[in-house]
Amino acid sequence: MTLPFPPVRTPRRVAVVSVHTSPLEQPGTGDAGGMNVYISQTATEMARRGISVEVFTRATSSDQPPVAELAPGVLVRHIPAGPYQPLGRDELPAQLCAFTSGVLRAEAFHEPGYYDVIHSHYWLSGQVGWLARDRWGVPLVHTAHTLAKVKNAALAEGDTPEPRTRVIGEEQVVAEADRLVANTQVEARELVGLYDADPSTVRTVAPGVDLERFTPGSQMLSRAALGLRQDAVVLAFAGRIQPLKAPDVLLHAAANLLRRQPELRDRLVVLIVGGPSGSGMEQPRELRELAGSLGIAGQTRFLPPQPGQALVDVYRAADVVAVPSYNESFGLVALEAQACGTPVVAAEVGGLPVAVSHGVSGMLVSGHRAQDWADALAGVALRPGRRAELAANAVRHARRFSWERTTDALVATYTDAATAFRDSVVRALQEEVAV
Numbered sequence: 001m002t003l004p005f006p007p008v009r010t011p012r013r014v015a016v017v018s019v020h021t022s023p024l025e026q027p028g029t030g031d032a033g034g035m036n037v038y039i040s041q042t043a044t045e046m047a048r049r050g051i052s053v054e055v056f057t058r059a060t061s062s063d064q065p066p067v068a069e070l071a072p073g074v075l076v077r078h079i080p081a082g083p084y085q086p087l088g089r090d091e092l093p094a095q096l097c098a099f100t101s102g103v104l105r106a107e108a109f110h111e112p113g114y115y116d117v118i119h120s121h122y123w124l125s126g127q128v129g130w131l132a133r134d135r136w137g138v139p140l141v142h143t144a145h146t147l148a149k150v151k152n153a154a155l156a157e158g159d160t161p162e163p164r165t166r167v168i169g170e171e172q173v174v175a176e177a178d179r180l181v182a183n184t185q186v187e188a189r190e191l192v193g194l195y196d197a198d199p200s201t202v203r204t205v206a207p208g209v210d211l212e213r214f215t216p217g218s219q220m221l222s223r224a225a226l227g228l229r230q231d232a233v234v235l236a237f238a239g240r241i242q243p244l245k246a247p248d249v250l251l252h253a254a255a256n257l258l259r260r261q262p263e264l265r266d267r268l269v270v271l272i273v274g275g276p277s278g279s280g281m282e283q284p285r286e287l288r289e290l291a292g293s294l295g296i297a298g299q300t301r302f303l304p305p306q307p308g309q310a311l312v313d314v315y316r317a318a319d320v321v322a323v324p325s326y327n328e329s330f331g332l333v334a335l336e337a338q339a340c341g342t343p344v345v346a347a348e349v350g351g352l353p354v355a356v357s358h359g360v361s362g363m364l365v366s367g368h369r370a371q372d373w374a375d376a377l378a379g380v381a382l383r384p385g386r387r388a389e390l391a392a393n394a395v396r397h398a399r400r401f402s403w404e405r406t407t408d409a410l411v412a413t414y415t416d417a418a419t420a421f422r423d424s425v426v427r428a429l430q431e432e433v434a435v
């Protein structure tokens with residue numbers, strides 16, 4: 001017997017769950033980074049297509065309104081769960097019940113079937129999405145952003161491993177989600193190989209870059225804006241300061257370079273942009289102390305997280321942007337720098353070989369030895385002809401990525417998840433009728 005179910009349509013309303021960090025926060029410190037940018041960019045792009053998005057995030061201050069508008073068609077709902085203050089990721093699992101109850105209450109004000117799909121980001125949100133999915137009868141699409149097993153396999157020396165609670169929580173979400181979105185094929189394979197994901201549920205969707213904001217421009221003007229001398233050799237790092245991101249590798253490499261070429265001492269500038277995050281919060285001054293002990297305090301400049309045009313100036317001012325991470329599920333900074341016409345020297349890990357085309361738009365370095373990094377950085381920054389060639393290719397490489405494309409693929413994934421979800425409900429009902 002065939003039951004009369006309407007065809008699945010493109011979703012009109014998406015519930016995005018982002019428990020531990022809000023897309024309204026400035027990325028580059030604490031818990032705010034690429035995931036926040038991903039959520040705000042794709043949500044804004046969806047809203048432009050007439051799909052409204054509501055992002056559920058934990059309220060961290062009593063000053064936050066219950067609902068804020070991020071962009072036309074994109075709302076951020078601040079859900080009280082625990083104290084009105086930032087909580088560590090180890091403290092957040094205990095608030096998931098309170099958070100989920102807030103999400104369910106907010107939805108209960110609407111007519112049934114209000115949201116067409118749930119998209120959860122990071123495992124904590126996946127736990128919330130899993131329960132909401134069962135209550136609302138809509139599919140759960142999940143993006144992990146980072147995976148504990150992958151992170152633990154590539155820890156920086158002395159860094160704290162991700163706890164077992166997280167591994168178990170991730171395994172549960174992987175088993176429950178209707179669709180898993182991976183940033184790269186590598187991550188897709190990790191989900192299947194390490195987390196036993198059903199390959200038919202995994203979709204690889206490349207993240208994007210804001211090609212209107214990150215454009216090539218005058219290095220001279222950007223250096224002037226940052227107060228840097230025009231003949232400086234600028235090596236930049238932008239992102240959350242924590243051992244996993246390895247800004248210390250850049251400092252060691254810069255010190256190595258100066259030992260070999262002391263004549264650079266007056267011109268070399270190492271620009272470190274971002275604030276403490278994760279296990280890096282425990283020793284926020286560690287990097288400054290390292291610069292001092294390496295004898296490059298005078299060459300190293302620290303800037304707090306930069307918004308908008310100021311970040312564009314950092315990328316444009318740099319001869320090279322370094323991304324020395326031990327692990328990186330993608331690496332938006334690498335794409336943004338290239339979109340600004342700056343070659344990237346990146347670690348050959350995770351998604352970075354997709355974000356950077358080795359020998360074309362930048363260089364990939366295997367391992368984290370100071371000498372290798374110094375060689376790679378010098379090979380770009382101190383060879384103007386080579387740098388110009390890489391820079392031109394970098395712009396072209398970055399243009400292959402856009403948030404429009406990412407959003408196209410996400411919407412297709414939502415529709416596909418909804419079709420599979422509807423079919424499974426139909427099958428279950430048919431079996432019930434047959435009995």
Ligand code: UDP
Pocket residue numbers: 026027028032033034035037238239240273274304305306307308311330331332333334336
């Ligand atoms: N970022 C920023 N200001 C800063 C440093 C970083 O806005 O001072 C943003 C940057 O534009 C990028 C994000 O933070 O979009 C970092 O994303 P990435 O994927 O490189 O690293 P993640 O934070 O996800 O580990």
